[in-house]
Amino acid sequence: MADRERGGAFFVAGTSPEEIFTPEDFTDEHKMIAKTTLDFVEGEVLPVADQLEHQDWELTQRLLRKAGELGLLASDVPEAYEGLALDKVSSSLIGEAMSHAGSFALSHGAHVGIGSLPIIFFGTDEQKKKYLPDLASGAKFAAYALTEPGSGSDALGARTTAKLSADGKSYILNGQKQYITNSAFADVFIVYAKIDGEHFSAFIVERGYPGVSTGPEEKKMGIKASSTRPLILEDVHVPVENLLGEKGRGHVIAFNILNIGRYKLAVGAVGGSKVALQTAVKYAKTREQFKQPIANFPLIQGKIADMQTKLFVAETIAYRTTGAIDAALTEVDLTGEKGGQVAAKAIAEFAIECSINKVFGSEMLDFVVDEGVQIHGGAGFIQDYPIERMYRDSRINRIFEGTNEINRLLIPGTLLKMAMKGEVALLQAAGQVQSELLGMIEPADEQAPLGKEVHAVEMTRKLFLAVGGMAVQTYGQKIEREQEVLANLADIGIALYAMESVLLRAQKAAQSNKGDAALQSDMVQLFVAQTFPQVELLARDTVAVMQEGDDLKMSLAMVRKLTKYTPTNTVALKRRIAKRVLEAEQYLA
């Protein structure tokens, strides 16, 4: 690999196919790890899925301990604390394979992710020694308690308080947390509270401490195999050694953990969608209407092609980001007590990519399960069919780990901060685009393979820079108030990262003879044909918010110049893609 990818750099410049990580780069070891996880899911979890759905928490814990014996809880834990310290691609593959198990995957994911990672990244040596070996083996389970009845998206608005005791040996915590995953059985909670009602901080709170209790199980729309309860803290004495990180620096922990939660959520969405697609395809091939399998009908095939293609995009960006994080982590020294914090900082470089993955992955999953239900017709609405559960289970993904609204706002917001700190040369790039726009724009080379798509990606980058630059000039510091403009910019940014990533993956597959280059090329063409016109619309709408009269006319002419694009025969593409999926009876790339 040449140079490693930098976080946010795709906004200002393209990159070469060799520089991104793709699923075609999985090593044999990666594949074996995924296979072990899938075998575990198929052999141990799926046979008891019904019982899990009825909230048998003893069984959940038994299965988690079994996962622990296989090492499936230890991938992110350093070796010094009896973990395996695998790369992030390995932990993503575990997460993806686990999500074949329905919402049991969330019990696993919350434990190894938001539950254990705060200690892995920010714990002292003593804290790590005390907790990590048990968390890695499954002797103990973890949960993460940030949300409160009065503070969800506004996480820093927590009202839970911590007060140093008179003898200075403990913090006394009071308050209530809400919607806490794994709360039925977790032994360790990462709790956020404000010291003296002011300094937002994180604590390691054991279930056994007097004053810790949980409320009743919430009755949820979906993900019923995962426990969700309030956590109640009444005069809980937490030893001062259990303050996690520094006093008043809890937000650093909270936000870093969310970054990881976000790309892991996307990977889970990819796994869940693969199951939903397979379920829908098998159904379409067996259900007959008008004397033939409904899979024969072009409209059903169109759905299958769209599901497969969006899934391909989500998979591609999830592993591009994961691979980029791995590359960044190999550059830093992860040993020693500060190793965890160094790692968190390296991951934070990709905060934007993490948000993009969260939004795209969760919306892709919703699309796939929704079309999955549609392909099932009335059966899709009946609980005997697994697609019904998948539909309900999907919905939460757009809400937790930061709602998709919050994540959309974060994308341009974080980019501006990075630009201000000089981490992304945004202003230079925006300036350059402005001057380029005065001259001729080289048209697409429609003869070259994927020439139109290469052009569309480049033009999307220019549009983002041009419209984004205009927004910064128009609103300055007050841009935060213009949520609609920010969300439009986020959507252009998501489209850019998504289109560029699949294009690079298909190019890389064609060069390396790995993967199904022909199918990938079809999917890239379909996705760009569906996405690029949306980019144009977003750009036009956004410009019209900021300008009027002649200025607007000039800007719209600029948008037109950048969005010239000969439409593609998407029907032919969809039929070809669907044929492949129907043959394979599953997702393929």
Next chain:
Amino acid sequence: MNILVCLKQTFDTEARIVLEDGRIKEDGVQFVINPYDEYAVEEAIALKERFDGVVTVISIGPARVDEAVRTALAMGADEAVIVDDPAAFGDEFTASTVLAATIKSRPYDLILAGNQAVDDGSGQVALRTAELLGIAHIGVVTKLSVEDGRVTAERDAEGDTEIVEAALPVMVTAQQGLNEPRYPSLIGIRKAAKKPVERLTLADLGLSAETVAPRAQIVETFLPPAKGSGRVLEGDTAARVAELVSELRQTSKVL
């Protein structure tokens, strides 16, 4: 105790078989350890855990076989030998000749294998290998115990259980029910990457393409005909019986 395991990589049992130009298409197919061989691997590792020793996996096949072999190593086998030579990929005669030649020069007390491969299902290779090595074999075993240089095995015998004893060295082939193969743990997977895998050609074994050339020839490969829809016979019992007999005679020609 030195235990050898003969292992074949086969199509995943759920893989869809697609023919192209009269040959089975391999692209896009998931390959796995032949499920019966997986029992053999598990049994070998369990015995090693009891008696100490070395478990060596032996396989014949192209580069892709590596994945199956690594999986066995990740489960706990110690080392592996892969005969990767196109001339070694043939019929049951070829396979048993190559296996016997590979095994001959190695120390062993027990050889384990699956009772058949799920792809061609001949059930011959392990037994022919034992014959070539001049050792006894016990096939289709559902329970195995090893004590003081002897094995006692329970084997499937047409619905009954037969108990067979033999002295080591012996070849035993595994039947479903012998054990519950473990999943390779993540630690095991990591260790497997560092375990030795020896790659051999026919020349390394002192064999030539001619001496192992297959004795059987595949004349044609075809899929079973698609199952048509059934037909319900109508009329009174006598008429239906008459029609059934005539159908069985003329259409399906089983009478």
